[in-house]
Amino acid sequence: MRIVIYINNKSIADVDCSDLTKGNPGIGGTEYCILLLAQLYKRYYPDNQITLIASSKGILPEVDDIVIENNLFAVPQTAKSIAADVLVVSSVFEGKPLPIDFFSAVEAEKIKTITWGHNFYLNDFCNLLVKNDFICANVFVGHQQYDRYIDHEVIRKSTYIYNMYPEVSEPFRKENDGKTVTYIGSLVPTKGFHLLANAWKAVLVEVPDAQLHVVGSGKLYDRNSKLGVYGIAEESYENSFIKGITDRAGELLPSVHFHGVMGEEKKELIARTSVGVANPSGRTETFGISAIDFSSRGVPVVTIASGGFLDTVENEKTGLLYNDTKDLAGCIVRLLKEKEFNEKCGEYGKEYSKQYAPEKLIVKWHEVFELVLKGKRPAIEMPTNFMKNNLKQFRILNRKIKNFLHWEYPISVIGIETIGRNLLRRLGH
Incomplete structure (x- = not known):
């Protein structure tokens, strides 16, 4: 299995990211998690191939191969050219959601792709994921984030895997000075x-x-x-x-x-x-x-x-x-x-x-990769906690109605929230 992971590292090319298990070297959380996944998946599954497609050369962790590609829209083609089985890409690029042209490139190259939800999605972005046959899975980084989309069709492609956090050693806090x-x-x-x-x-x-x-x-x-x-x-x-x-x-x-x-x-x-x-x-x-x-x-x-x-x-x-x-x-x-x-x-x-230890979470990534290769989708998990948070009860009710009717009608709480957000922006709020 060849897993290809894309990292936009042009703003951190001078930072030593050769060993992310030592902790975050002073980069954004998204970049840290992407590079940590590449490093740890190779460590735990050495028989599989890991290739990083990076926007800049940088100081990167040891994987099987590093390919430089500074054009986001060429990433799917590059992944296909090196015989990628699965492409993993963060859903956020330079602070904004992945542009629609990227999804067009994925579809054109017919490359099996996993989006990794390091940001909150609006309704239009969810619809892009749903409609693209080559977005085979979507991984949210938390349970609450996953629950937010429980009544949107994107949930049928989605799962959640907490961000990995390598177990730390000394120093632990030994004294609380109260100030x-x-x-x-x-x-x-x-x-x-x-x-x-x-x-x-x-x-x-x-x-x-x-x-x-x-x-x-x-x-x-x-x-x-x-x-x-x-x-x-x-x-x-x-x-x-x-x-x-x-x-x-x-x-x-x-x-x-x-x-x-x-x-x-x-x-x-x-x-x-x-x-x-x-x-x-x-x-x-x-x-x-x-x-x-x-x-x-x-x-x-x-x-x-x-x-x-x-x-x-x-x-x-x-x-x-x-x-x-x-x-x-x-x-x-x-x-x-x-x-x-x-x-x-x-x-x-x-x-x-x-x-959040890697040995507990990396196996979940491996399971998602295997699901994608087999053409299967993750099972839906209904919310189980914080029911009064973030209109969750309405989202659950809407999901239950859709399941009962066997119909993914296009009404969702995130859809209504997106309409409200766009309206407020037009009004200057």
Whole structure:
């Protein structure tokens, strides 16, 4: 079996990605997961062939072959030319859903393809997957993301496999100082740092010696981005939160520390952290791998009860989930002040994160590859938890009606949501 995996690595070509099992070397979560899959599938299934099609040469993990192709639309043809049995491609390209011309190229080359859902889909994208006979499977990265599409026909091609997270070794957190808070993520609007920045002074009122460490920058996903005056994030975004972390003179508060993009060295900082904060807004989070960065080393997590974080954070056990962003500061303060609760969450988190170990998940990828080769589809799994979340009860009801009628009529909750979203955009919202 020859598996071909595409990676758009032109913005990370200078980053050493030769061994992803050591941790994220300072690249986006999507790129990390793609390269980790290539490396680990080859390790666990050495008799099968793994080829990476990369947009740039880069410093990549060891696989059977690496082919350079900088034209996305030529990737299906390239895969066919090297006798690929299956092509795996992320559903997001340069921050946007795969364009329709890519699907046309897949169809033209008749190459069996698996899309990997590192982003949320709108209705039109779902329809592209459904209508293309050579999109043989679609893999979501989380249970909650999968449930979101339970009443759309795309679910008949879909399954979910959690992102793999190699089991970590030392350093684990050994001491909780009750004051160190760490954020990991890109400093762009969708990653919610502005919510933490604007809540920080409220944290200081309750815990005056608290310290905020920020890992990431506005250049994590686009290393050519032009930053604002403080060099933290893109100018307009930086202006939206800078007052929350500066004094009256416009100087950064002495309690706030920016570390920029960090690779393996961030594990030392995490091991000194009392509370980890992952994307406070939850926007775009199909999985939320930064939550596992913390919990795997024994650090409790604070974030919103939304999206992928419902899969990666267990409320009151591995940290705290809030429903309203106004509660962000309060959750941080609680974990800083309640030392015993904090440490209990940290210890539970270390065990909880082991469910994402590669040896438990790589076999699921192998099963999907075999299904595709046999021309079969994954079985539908009905939702089992968080029934009040994200209109899930309506999605389930609609799926049950479709199953009863044996008719995939074109009405779905994601379809209605897409219409509403497009209407709001036209109105300027």
